[in-house]
Amino acid sequence: MSSLYQKKVKKRTVILAFFSLIWLSGIIFRLIQLQVIDHPRLKAEVIEQNRSINTISPKRGTIYDRNGNILARSIPTQSVYYVSFNNEPFDYQFQKIQKLKGLLKLSEKDLKIIKRRIEKNASFIWLKRKIDSKKAEKVENLHLSGIHLTEENKRFYPQGTQAAQILGRVNIDDDGASGIEYKYNAQLAGKKGKRLILRDAKLREYHFETLERPEPGNDLTLTIDETIQYIAEKELERAILKRKAKWGTVIICEPSTGEILALANYPFFDLNNPPPDPLKIDRIQGIHHIVDPGSTFKIIIAAAAMESKSISLDEDFDCSKGAINIAGKTFRDYRRFGILSFPEVIIHSSNVGAIQIGQRLGEKTLFKTIKAFGFGQKTGIDLPVEVKGIVRPVKNWTQISLASLSIGYEISVTAIQMLQVINIIANRGVVTPPKIVKKILTSSFDQKKEPLSYKRVISEITASNLSLILERVVEKGTGKAAQIKGYKIAGKTGTAQKFIPSTGTYSSSNHTASFVGFVMAEKPVFSMIVVIDDPQGQYYGSQVAAPVFRKIAAQVLQYLRIPPQEDSLKTIIAAKPLRLMDQ
Amino acid sequence: MVRKKIRKKEIVVGLVWTIAVMFFLTFYIWNQIESIRVGYKIGELEENLQSLKKDVEKLETEKSSLLALERVEKIAKEKLKLEKPKKEQIIYDNFRPEP
Known part of the structure; x- marks a missing residue:
């Protein structure tokens, strides 16, 4: 082999090594950028996208009359929510919501609010809360991506109109708004829990973990007969x-x-069917x-x-x-x-x-x-x-x-x-x-009777x-x-x-x-x-x-x-x- | 090279040890598997219990709804044609319950 050929090979090797070094440096620089310089920001973004901590509502305490008859009780019900997909076009996302318009009786005002939230890339959007089981089943059967059902509690009054003003009403989040429900909200409400939800790259939920168990509210016995x-x-x-x-x-x-x-x-x-102006009940x-x-x-x-x-x-x-x-x-x-x-x-x-x-x-x-x-x-x-x-x-x-x-x-x-x-x-x-x-039925039965x-x-x-x-x-x-x-x-x-x-x-x-x-x-x-x-x-x-x-x-x-x-x-x-x- | 002669007693002791260790390991693994299995079973039963408790509450609430006094009065009057007893129809007894 001639020395000319050897020189040519050497030159090519040096050039190749040079470009490899530049390429490698580029990769190393990018790695440092991602793993060191931008790491905190990117990690926060990933956590934001892939995990969320939701509140678990506790079961509200039951209200009884003096003979143990139920006057107000929370019963499980279903609520519909939407988890938006950032990679999906807005129109496609909104079309899915519009398919539920009739079933969930979503008003134009509701749709406007939902639309605005999707535009703002909100990750969690309530569509309709506390719907009946038949509607919930229909929603489930539609198999729309991003549309989910979750269990919530709804206040139910088996006696209908009886003692309505005394019992009072609760708002959509189950907090007392009037009457006994308001006055004894702290005792009836219980303590909220926390749940961790993990999602994959496609934002599908794959892991649920209860971080804090919710504590149910205390039951109340009224003096009412x-x-x-x-x-x-x-x-x-x-x-x-x-x-x-x-x-x-x-x-x-x-x-x-x-x-x-x-x-x-x-x-x-x-x-159970409050008037349009609920303040009348108060x-x-x-x-x-x-x-x-x-x-x-x-x-x-x-x-x-x-x-x-x-x-x-x-x-x-x-x-x-x-x-x-x-x-x-x-x-x-x-x-x-x-x-x-x-x-x-x-x-x-x-x-x-x-x-x-x-x-x-x-x-x-x-x-x-x-x-x-x-x-x-x-x-x-x-x-x-x-x-x-x-x-x-x-x-x-x-x-x-x-x-x-x-x-x-x-x-x-x-x-x-x-x-x-x-x-x-x-x-x-x-x-x-x-x-x-008459009494608050605490789980520990430690209620003291005040001397009269x-x-x-x-x-x-x-x-x-x-x-x-x-x-x-x-x-x-x-x-x-x-x-x-x-x-x-x-x-x-x-x-x-x-x-x-x-x-x-x-x-x-x-x-x-x-x-x-x-x-x-x-x-x-x-x-x-x-x-x-x-x-x-x-x-x-x-x-x-x-x-x-x-x-x-x-x-x-x-x-x-x-x-x-x-x-x-x-x-x-x-x-x-x-x-x-x-x- | 002289091969060391292993005594019968040593073989037995070794064998016993081996069996003991194997038994212990088997027991340990079985115990672990069983614990997990029982854990799952407890979880399942716990879930079942919660579900049954929910059912009981649902039925109690339904019962309360069905026994709502307005509804009962309507059925008594309209379906069963019951009437309020007249004063002379009320019988008094000498027995008086303990307060």
């Missing part, structure tokens, strides 16, 4: 429809414990709506008179004129009475007599008693946004305020506050704050005497329509003209009718308030609210198997089917 609630709602609805009233409420309570057995609010709503008339109490407030006047010993029980009041003039304003009775004793003023609900009692009491004593009974303060019932009513301080009273207050005007109260007043009398002078949650300490408002003697007067109201006074043969009932009717804020005056054609009372056996069994707003035609509490009290009380007594008092040693043995009765 499903049957009593049903009776109250049924009779309230009947009365409202008959009287063409605007709204109404009935609250039934166990006076000795303050436990609410029923809290009915009309109009009713079905939580209003619990009995604790959110304030009214002038009218004559039911005469209980306070009587209590103040007896407690302060300003007036003796045998004292008489001249009500013969049927009217009384205070600072130029005339207050009238619904009829002329003549001379009435102190108890008779309450029994016959005389405005003229009550105003005279009020004048004798004076502003300070009356105001002190009003405050002692808890007006202008929240009762503390465990429901959200309780209203405390309006009680004006004495310095803001006018010349006619004392007279107006004596007959239940110039003060705004809630139904629950009036019920608390009757509970104080039924409990011989002590206050038992109303409550609606009740505050005394009036003396036992005052309460007993007042109780006897209120029994006479039902026996021979304005509350006759609340009578039930064989049972002792104490109560007071109330009729109040409605205040019109726009004119600042009281309406002569719009009224609020009410009756508040309790049923006695060996001890007070239950107390109840009935409020009917703006009844048409007859509007007196004695005509509108007292009959509702009687109808409900009669059915509740049979349901509780409390025999008439002349048969006090007996009990009903044929009453079980009476859960269905209709009066």
Whole structure:
């Protein structure tokens, strides 16, 4: 071989080695760039694309009535979501969504939102949440890439409209938005869990791992009795429809414990098919709506008179004129009475007599008693946004305020506050704050019972005497329509003209009718308030609210198997089917 | 070269050791496999239990729905033609249950 040939080979080898070195350097440089310089950014991108941590919703606690009947429970349901593919053209992705438009009832607004999210390359997009199982099956059978189903919980109310406002509603994420659901959200909601999802290069999910297990929420037992609630709602609805009233409420309570057995609010709503404006559900008339109490407030006047010993029980009041003039304003009775004793003023609900009692009491004593009974303060019932009513301080009273207050005007109260007043009398002078949650069923059963300490408002003697007067109201006074043969009932009717804020005056054609009372056996069994707003035609509490009290009380007594008092040693043995009765 | 004569006793001891080690290894592997198998079985049963619990809850909820008082009253009145008992139809007994 010639040296020329060897030189040629050497030259070629050097050139080849040179280019190989450059090529190798290029590869090494690229490797350093990818693995060292850009490594953190690229790793983050890969993680972003291939793994995601999703929240696992815990199962929300169940709400039971006092007898263990289910009032609200979360049931499993399916939700549809879309995992977008960055490498797929936008039109192709959106076509898949449009195939579901009819099946999932996606509105134009929904589609617009989804479209915007795909354009922004969002990796996870909700299409429709909480659909029924049939729809879910249809979606699954379409086998559309990127369309997935996941299990979520949906709140279900087996009793439909029953106790809707008390139970309240939850939002789409299962968080309480009103009522008990809102107030006890922390206990009911549980703790959310976390799940790791890994995807391959084609963004197909291939690995699921639970990082944190979700903790289910605690169950709640309410003081509500499903049957009593049903009776109250049924009779309230009947009365409202008959009287063409605007709204109404009935609250039934166990006076000795303050436990609410029923809290009915009309109009009713079905939580399984909520109205377009769900805020309507949030209003619990009995604790959110304030009214002038009218004559039911005469209980306070009587209590103040007896407690302060300003007036003796045998004292008489001249009500013969049927009217009384205070600072130029005339207050009238619904009829002329003549001379009435102190108890008779309450029994016959005389405005003229009550105003005279009020004048004798004076502003300070009356105001002190009003405050002692808890007006202008929240009762503390465990429901959200309780209203405390309006009680004006004495310095803001006018010349006619004392007279107006004596007959239940110039003060705004809630139904629950009036019920608390009757509970104080039924409990011989002590206050038992109303409550609606009986217990929280924690997994560890470590709930401590708080010792009960009740505050005394009036003396036992005052309460007993007042109780006897209120029994006479039902026996021979304005509350006759609340009578039930064989049972002792104490109560007071109330009729109040409605205040019109726009004119600042009281309406002569719009009224609020009410009756508040309790049923006695060996001890007070239950107390109840009935409020009917703006009844048409007859509007007196004695005509509108007292009959509702009687109808409900009669059915509740049979349901509780409390025999008439002349048969006090007996009990009903044929009453079980009476859960269905209709009066 | 003189071959060392292995005594019979040594052979037996060696054999016993070998068998013991093999037995131990077999037992260990069997135990591991069995643990995994039982683990799978527990997982499966756990899943089954959860599913049954869900079924029970679903049935309880369905029962509650079916026993909704409004529905029951409607059936009692319209289908079974039941009526509320009149006052004189209610019988009282001298027995009084414990409070």
